[in-house]
Amino acid sequence: MFEIALYEPEIAPNTGAIIRLCANNGCRLHLIEPMGFDMEEKKLRRAGLDYAELTNVTRYPDYPSFLAAMAGRRVFALTTKGSRPHTEPSYQQGDVLLFGPESRGLPEAVREAIPTEQRVRIPMKAGARSLNLANAVSIVSYEAWRQLDFDGAL
Numbered sequence: 001m002f003e004i005a006l007y008e009p010e011i012a013p014n015t016g017a018i019i020r021l022c023a024n025n026g027c028r029l030h031l032i033e034p035m036g037f038d039m040e041e042k043k044l045r046r047a048g049l050d051y052a053e054l055t056n057v058t059r060y061p062d063y064p065s066f067l068a069a070m071a072g073r074r075v076f077a078l079t080t081k082g083s084r085p086h087t088e089p090s091y092q093q094g095d096v097l098l099f100g101p102e103s104r105g106l107p108e109a110v111r112e113a114i115p116t117e118q119r120v121r122i123p124m125k126a127g128a129r130s131l132n133l134a135n136a137v138s139i140v141s142y143e144a145w146r147q148l149d150f151d152g153a154l
Contacts, residue, residue: 001026001152002144003073003096004137005066007110010036010102017134019057026152027097027141028056032066036101063110070096077114078140079106080130082121089120091144102133 004027009015015031022029039059060066075096076089098114100106111119122131122139131139145151 001028001093002091002141003028003030003070003094004141005030005032005070005075005096005098006101006133006137007032007063007098007106008034008036008101009133011133012037014102014133018137021134021138021141022056025141025145028058030066030069030096031057031059032063033059033061074118075114077106077111077119078121078136079111079119080121080124081105081111082119083116084120086120086122086140087143089118091147093148095144097137097140097144099133099137105130 004018004022006015006018006029009031015035015037019029021027058069060069073094073096074092075098076091078086078097078099098106098110100110120140122136124131130136145153
C-alpha cells in the first residue's frame, strides 16, 4: 500500500482521525517529530478509538531520519503550492504521501527538495485557504488507492 507521512503534526484529533483512516485503507502512517501533542493525549485516543493497534505507525525524531527510512521510494509532497493536481500522478505501491503541519504546511526547504512533478495539490476554489489535514489525507490516499483498483478492499 502507500506510506502516509505527517511532518510535525500539531493537532491530536487530526492525527487520531488519520490513524483510523489508515486502519481502513491499509496505508502505513509515519509521524515526523516534533509533534504538537503527546501520543497519549486523550483527544488522540478518542479520535483513533481502538484503531491504533490496527495501524502500522512509526515515529521519527526528525525529517532526516524519516528520509533515510524512505530511501528509494518516491515522495509526493502535498502542498497548496503544488505544480499539478493530486489526480495526475500515476501512484505506485510504496509511494510516500507527505503532508505538512496544519498551521503552516511543508517548509520551503522540504518542498524544494522534492521534484517539481511530485509536488501535488488538491484543487480548491480561488481564494480558499486549505483543507483540514485529515480530509486532505483522505482525499489523496483514496485517489492513490483507486488507481490501484482498491487492491485488498472488500
